[in-house]
Amino acid sequence: MDAVKPWRHVFKLDPERELDDEALEAVCMSSTDAIMVGGSSGVTYENTVDLMSRVRRYELPCVLEVSDLEAVVPGFDLYMIPMVLNTADSAWTTGRHRQAIERYSYLIPWETLVPEGYIVLNPDSTVAKLTGAETGLSPAAAEACAHVGSKLMKLPIIYVEYSGTFGDLELVEKVRRASGGARVFYGGGIHDAQTAAQAATVSDTIVVGNIIYENLTKALETVKAAHNQ
Ligand SMILES: CC(C)=CCC/C(C)=C/CC/C(C)=C/CC/C(C)=C/CC/C(C)=C/CC/C(C)=C/CC/C(C)=C/COP(=O)(O)OP(=O)(O)O
Ligand SMILES: O=P(O)(O)OC[C@@H](O)CO
Ligand SMILES: [Mg+2]
Numbered sequence: 001m002d003a004v005k006p007w008r009h010v011f012k013l014d015p016e017r018e019l020d021d022e023a024l025e026a027v028c029m030s031s032t033d034a035i036m037v038g039g040s041s042g043v044t045y046e047n048t049v050d051l052m053s054r055v056r057r058y059e060l061p062c063v064l065e066v067s068d069l070e071a072v073v074p075g076f077d078l079y080m081i082p083m084v085l086n087t088a089d090s091a092w093t094t095g096r097h098r099q100a101i102e103r104y105s106y107l108i109p110w111e112t113l114v115p116e117g118y119i120v121l122n123p124d125s126t127v128a129k130l131t132g133a134e135t136g137l138s139p140a141a142a143e144a145c146a147h148v149g150s151k152l153m154k155l156p157i158i159y160v161e162y163s164g165t166f167g168d169l170e171l172v173e174k175v176r177r178a179s180g181g182a183r184v185f186y187g188g189g190i191h192d193a194q195t196a197a198q199a200a201t202v203s204d205t206i207v208v209g210n211i212i213y214e215n216l217t218k219a220l221e222t223v224k225a226a227h228n229q
Pocket of ligand 1 (some may be wrong): 041067069072073076079081084092095098100101103108109113118124125128130133161163209
C-alpha cells in the first residue's frame with residue numbers, strides 16, 4: 001500500500017478521549033505524516049464521526065483504525081484493519097472481519113483498506129486482554145509471527161504494539177528484519193524526543209498515542225525526532 005510508505009510518524013487519536021481545539025490544531029499542524037483515529041475500547045460511531053470532522057479541517061491524511069464493527073464511519077482516507085497474529089482466538093484474526101465484510105458487502109471501497117498484522121506485547125494493555133494475545137513471546141516466536149504476517153499472509157504492515165509501555169527494541173529490530181517488504185509500525189510508550197528517536201531507528205513508522213493527552217509539548221517533540229532518524 002503505497003500511501004503509508006512515506007510515513008515516519010503518526011499520531012493516534014482516541015475518539016473516547018477529550019482533546020480541545022487548540023491541542024488538536026497543534027497535533028494536526030505538527031508535520032506528523034498522518035492522523036490515525038482508533039482505540040481498543042469505547043469507540044462509537046458518534047465519537048468517531050465527531051473526531052473525523054474536526055481533523056478534516058486540516059490537510060493531512062486522516063485514517064480510521066477499525067476496532068469495532070459499529071464504528072465504521074465513511075469519509076476517511078484509509079481504513080486500517082488490525083489482524084492479531086499472536087492470539088489463538090480467531091475472532092481477532094479473521095472472525096470480526098468476516099462479519100464486517102458480510103455486513104458492508106458491496107459498499108466496501110477495497111482500495112482504501114490496509115490490513116495490519118498486529119503483534120500485541122504489553123500484557124497489561126486493554127488490547128492484550130481483549131484479544132487474548134500471547135504476550136510473552138520469545139524473540140524467535142515474534143520473528144515467526146512476523147514471517148506469518150509478511151511472508152504467508154503478505155500483509156503490507158506488521159504492527160508491533162506495546163500500547164501503554166515502552167517496548168523491547170531489540171525484539172522490534174528482529175521483527176523488522178523478519179518482515180521482508182512489509183512496513184514495520186511500532187507503537188507504545190513513546191513519550192519524548194529520545195524514545196521517539198530510539199523507536200524510529202528500529203521501525204519504519206512510529207505511532208504516538210497516550211502522551212498527546214498527558215504532555216502535549218513532549219508529544220509534539222516526537223515528530224521532529226522521528227523525521228531526523
Ligand atoms: C461504508 C464504508 C465506507 C465502509 C468502510 C468499509 C470498511 C472499512 C469495512 C470494514 C471491513 C473490516 C474487515 C473491518 C474489520 C472489523 C473488525 C472489528 C475487526 C477487528 C479488529 C481488531 C483485531 C480489534 C481488536 C483491538 C485492536 C487490535 C485495536 C487496534 C487499535 C489499538 C490497539 C488501540 C490501542 O488502544 P488504546 O486504547 O490506545 O490502548 P490500550 O489497549 O492500552 O487501552
Ligand atoms: O498510546 P501509546 O502507548 O503511545 O501507544 C500508541 C499505539 O500503539 C496504541 O495503539
Ligand atoms: Mg490509547
